[in-house]
Amino acid sequence: xxxxxGRLNMDKAPASNVKTSAPARGSRPEGAVLLxxxxxxxxxxxxxxxxGVDLExxxxxxxxLRGFNGSGKSTLLNILSANLEPDSGVLELGVxxxxxxxxxxxxxxxxxxxxxxxxxxxxxxxxxxxxxxxIRLFSTLNLCDNIAAAIPGQxxxxxxxxxxxxATVKRQERTVASASQEELALLGLREEGRMLAEKLxxxxxxxxxxxxxxxxxxxxxxxxxxxxGVDNLHKKKIVELLRVLAQREHLTLVxxxxxxxxxxxxxxxxxxxxxEGGKLRVEQPSKAGSPPVNEVSESxxxxxxxxxxxxxxxxxxxxxSKPFLEVDDLVVxxxxxxxxxxxxxxxxxxxxxxxxxxxxxxxxxxxPNAWGASTLIEAIAGLIPVARGxxxxxxxxxxxxxxxxxxxxxxxxALARANGFQSLTVREMFxxxxxxxxxxxxxxxxxxxxSSLSGGERQKVVLWSILHGPEFQVxxxxxxFMSLDAREAERIGDELSRLxxxxxxxxxxxxxxxxxxxxxx
Amino acid sequence: MNYLLHLTIYFCIYAILAMxxxxxxxYCGKLTLASSGYFAIGxxxxxxxxxxxxxxxxxxxxxxxxxxxxxxxxxxxAAWRFKGDVFVMFSLAVQAIILGVxxxxxxxxxxxxxxxxxxxxxxxxxxIANPVHTRGNFAVLALALMGIAAILCRLLLSSxxxxxxxxxxxxxxxxxxLGKGVKMAKVYAFAFSCGLAALAGSLYAxxxxxxxxxVAALDFSVLWLCMAIIGGMGNLYGPFAGAAILLLLPExxxxxxxxxxxxxxxxxxxxxxxxxxxxFFRPQGICGRYRVD
Numbered sequence: 066x067x068x069x070x071g072r073l074n075m076d077k078a079p080a081s082n083v084k085t086s087a088p089a090r091g092s093r094p095e096g097a098v099l100l101x102x103x104x105x106x107x108x109x110x111x112x113x114x115x116x117g118v119d120l121e122x123x124x125x126x127x128x129x130l131r132g133f134n135g136s137g138k139s140t141l142l143n144i145l146s147a148n149l150e151p152d153s154g155v156l157e158l159g160v161x162x163x164x165x166x167x168x169x170x171x172x173x174x175x176x177x178x179x180x181x182x183x184x185x186x187x188x189x190x191x192x193x194x195x196x197x198x199x200i201r202l203f204s205t206l207n208l209c210d211n212i213a214a215a216i217p218g219q220x221x222x223x224x225x226x227x228x229x230x231x232a233t234v235k236r237q238e239r240t241v242a243s244a245s246q247e248e249l250a251l252l253g254l255r256e257e258g259r260m261l262a263e264k265l266x267x268x269x270x271x272x273x274x275x276x277x278x279x280x281x282x283x284x285x286x287x288x289x290x291x292x293x294g295v296d297n298l299h300k301k302k303i304v305e306l307l308r309v310l311a312q313r314e315h316l317t318l319v320x321x322x323x324x325x326x327x328x329x330x331x332x333x334x335x336x337x338x339x340x341e342g343g344k345l346r347v348e349q350p351s352k353a354g355s356p357p358v359n360e361v362s363e364s365x366x367x368x369x370x371x372x373x374x375x376x377x378x379x380x381x382x383x384x385x386s387k388p389f390l391e392v393d394d395l396v397v398x399x400x401x402x403x404x405x406x407x408x409x410x411x412x413x414x415x416x417x418x419x420x421x422x423x424x425x426x427x428x429x430x431x432x433p434n435a436w437g438a439s440t441l442i443e444a445i446a447g448l449i450p451v452a453r454g455x456x457x458x459x460x461x462x463x464x465x466x467x468x469x470x471x472x473x474x475x476x477x478x479a480l481a482r483a484n485g486f487q488s489l490t491v492r493e494m495f496x497x498x499x500x501x502x503x504x505x506x507x508x509x510x511x512x513x514x515x516s517s518l519s520g521g522e523r524q525k526v527v528l529w530s531i532l533h534g535p536e537f538q539v540x541x542x543x544x545x546f547m548s549l550d551a552r553e554a555e556r557i558g559d560e561l562s563r564l565x566x567x568x569x570x571x572x573x574x575x576x577x578x579x580x581x582x583x584x585x586x
Numbered sequence: 587m588n589y590l591l592h593l594t595i596y597f598c599i600y601a602i603l604a605m606x607x608x609x610x611x612x613y614c615g616k617l618t619l620a621s622s623g624y625f626a627i628g629x630x631x632x633x634x635x636x637x638x639x640x641x642x643x644x645x646x647x648x649x650x651x652x653x654x655x656x657x658x659x660x661x662x663x664a665a666w667r668f669k670g671d672v673f674v675m676f677s678l679a680v681q682a683i684i685l686g687v688x689x690x691x692x693x694x695x696x697x698x699x700x701x702x703x704x705x706x707x708x709x710x711x712x713x714i715a716n717p718v719h720t721r722g723n724f725a726v727l728a729l730a731l732m733g734i735a736a737i738l739c740r741l742l743l744s745s746x747x748x749x750x751x752x753x754x755x756x757x758x759x760x761x762x763x764l765g766k767g768v769k770m771a772k773v774y775a776f777a778f779s780c781g782l783a784a785l786a787g788s789l790y791a792x793x794x795x796x797x798x799x800x801v802a803a804l805d806f807s808v809l810w811l812c813m814a815i816i817g818g819m820g821n822l823y824g825p826f827a828g829a830a831i832l833l834l835l836p837e838x839x840x841x842x843x844x845x846x847x848x849x850x851x852x853x854x855x856x857x858x859x860x861x862x863x864x865x866f867f868r869p870q871g872i873c874g875r876y877r878v879d
Contacts, residue, residue, distance in 0.1 A: 146763060189765030197763075203756040205820070206749070213746075214753040217766045222766075224774045228741045238746065281764040292746035 097122025105154035116343030120153045130321045132340035133550040134521030146195040148190040194283025202262035209258040212245035215281035266297025266435030268316040287319040292326040373432035387460035390422045395454035404437040427565035438573040446478035475538035484523035487516040498530030521548040542572040591725045598728035604813045604825030606782035612819030615755030623684030629782025636715040640697040643717035647788045650740040654784030655777040662776035688799035760872040772819025775814035818874025
């Protein structure tokens with residue numbers, strides 16, 4: 066039986082290991098070159114995303130890859146993991162002493178796919194793994210199987226052996242199952258092994274996805290926004306996990322992250338790559354500026370359940386006689402799982418979520434992952450049935466209204482994961498949303514399909530369609546800044562503050578602005 | 587008693603077909619309409635091998651399975667590239683071609699069984715050898731073959747191979763990004779699925795003793811797909827539940843003493859109503875966890 070290669074030794078690695086192997090911050094490790102790219106270019110239609118990118122990745126480096134929305138961070142990552150072929154350039158791999166050179170554009174016989182080695186599974190077997198911005202766990206498998214599916218060297222993956230030597234395969238299955246269970250236990254998910262991956266909260270799912278790639282045997286791990294949409298508690302966990310990977314397991318990491326999360330991983334970084342105008346700039350982390358931190362002054366805090374709070378950041382105008390938005394004792398289930406609401410005491414009684422917003426203003430909903438903020442928003446929008454409770458808008462009861470009538474009543478909702486209609490062009494999106502004046506900076510995007518935009522650009526289009534569409538009274542935004550860059554986030558933030566003088570603007574904050582710890586005791 | 591044995595044999599044939607579709611649609615997530623084509627390949631291979639070559643039951647069945655497994659390469663290689671609706675259309679094309687071959691590989695006056703007239707066209711092939719002489723024995727044979735198929739399914743699908751298929755169904759790109767090749771997994775899974783369909787086809791030909799090109803008709807593919815979906819996809823028990831339900835439902839009408847024409851119409855109506863009810867109340871099927879989109 067084949068041995069299953071090493072796993073994340075979060076607890077067991079000797080402490081002395083850390084000192085000897087951890088590269089000091091700011092100094093580039095002088096390990097062997099694992100990957101060298103020169104002149105990588107990629108254009109989508111007429112839009113040049115990468116324009117002659119040269120880079121070099123050494124053993125033990127921790128690289129932070131940054132850049133504005135649409136600057137090509139994900140494109141570069143897709144090329145490095147062979148999910149996308151560059152238009153031109155040379156890519157040279159050198160893992161485990163074996164060298165492999167890819168030249169682009171590839172020849173016609175390679176394009177036929179007969180002997181094309183520039184494919185994700187080949188790159189992975191050379192040690193280049195990745196995680197995805199949208200996580201991509203196997204949603205209908207449980208967590209244990211999610212990790213077990215990735216473990217290399219399983220005999221039973223060959224159907225002939227699965228039938229012919231089923232007893233051996235079964236024995237190996239037990240080893241694999243306990244190895245994946247152990248892996249989950251290290252992530253603090255011992256009890257959740259049988260849980261379906263689709264039910265997992267973002268923070269946990271990102272941990273599992275990282276562990277899965279490491280367990281599959283990645284030596285170089287590219288992480289696409291590992292901290293986006295994750296609350297502070299899980300953020301710490303993920304950063305700790307990355308630290309273990311980099312310093313104890315000697316993995317080489319390439320991390321895409323947005324500016325406000327960079328401060329948390331800057332301590333790990335040995336190199337900063339900045340993509341701008343299709344070019345890559347290599348810097349030392351000491352020279353990279355620290356990101357801005359939003360300071361908010363909380364004046365009025367409503368406690369929602371045990372762990373979440375609703376903060377009025379800025380209120381304007383007089384208190385209206387009737388509350389703008391009133392949510393009373395709301396309880397929402399997904400399937401049989403209680404999402405919004407808390408169990409109270411041992412009797413199984415459920416306390417719903419209640420809050421009242423009486424004045425126009427900007428409100429922050431601080432909630433940890435898995436608290437159900439997104440579900441609460443869907444309930445306000447009428448997209449998910451409500452088990453109990455009332456939702457009032459201007460004193461009118463709206464929970465019997467279908468979603469489209471709630472929109473005419475003045476509610477607007479931006480969901481975190483539904484980034485517009487993929488097959489429409491940006492212009493069609495704006496037309497659909499009845500945006501009268503086109504915001505500046507969108508003209509190069511107008512003719513493009515939503516599906517061809519980057520995650521941040523899609524988010525931008527959806528937000529502007531709401532902000533510049535027809536009048537509304539209550540806007541609820543689920544993590545609006547999640548995949549925006551600093552410049553864009555500031556622009557949207559200004560816009561939201563401006564609107565907050567006469568409307569209710571409620572945004573959920575995934576505890577990433579740094580203020581949550583002060584709010585939640 | 588005879589009637590019960592007849593039902594048992596049909597149940598075995600249907601259950602094997604539902605298992606076949608469960609592998610392809612439930613585990614691989616590729617909706618196929620070509621299953622009746624592979625069923626026909628099995629039936630014709632068995633019929634020709636026994637009638638013209640005088641082969642015995644077991645080698646004749648293996649011939650059918652082998653040809654179907656080889657022919658499944660058409661689907662699996664297509665599945666390397668196509669997914670979703672395009673793959674469904676492709677499988678429909680495969681079914682249409684096989685049906686066309688069954689109907690048309692018969693040049694008027696040529697003798698049946700030669701290269702000029704392989705399938706005997708619309709007239710079909712009759713006097714196909716039955717390996718056992720009583721219906722009771724045939725039922726035992728069918729049960730045994732179904733049992734073997736079920737054990738193979740269980741070994742394959744609850745092994746790491748089955749897990750790779752499920753992961754591939756959920757997110758192929760993510761699986762490839764973990765260093766697992768998916769091309770050969772598709773080839774094997776499709777060959778297994780099409781081989782099962784051919785096994786059912788051979789049993790069918792042996793039981794009835796007569797086949798004609800209608801075995802490759804689209805209606806059959808749809809009926810079996812309904813069985814697999816109603817039973818529930820992506821697990822090992824769904825196929826049996828689906829086969830039993832869709833077999834017994836119309837049979838119950840037999841006891842209602844209705845005129846045949848009315849009963850036939852009623853049967854179709856029942857199918858329809860049942861499917862609609864199911865989509866409302868249990869879209870993942872009776873035993874299923876996975877919803878076919």
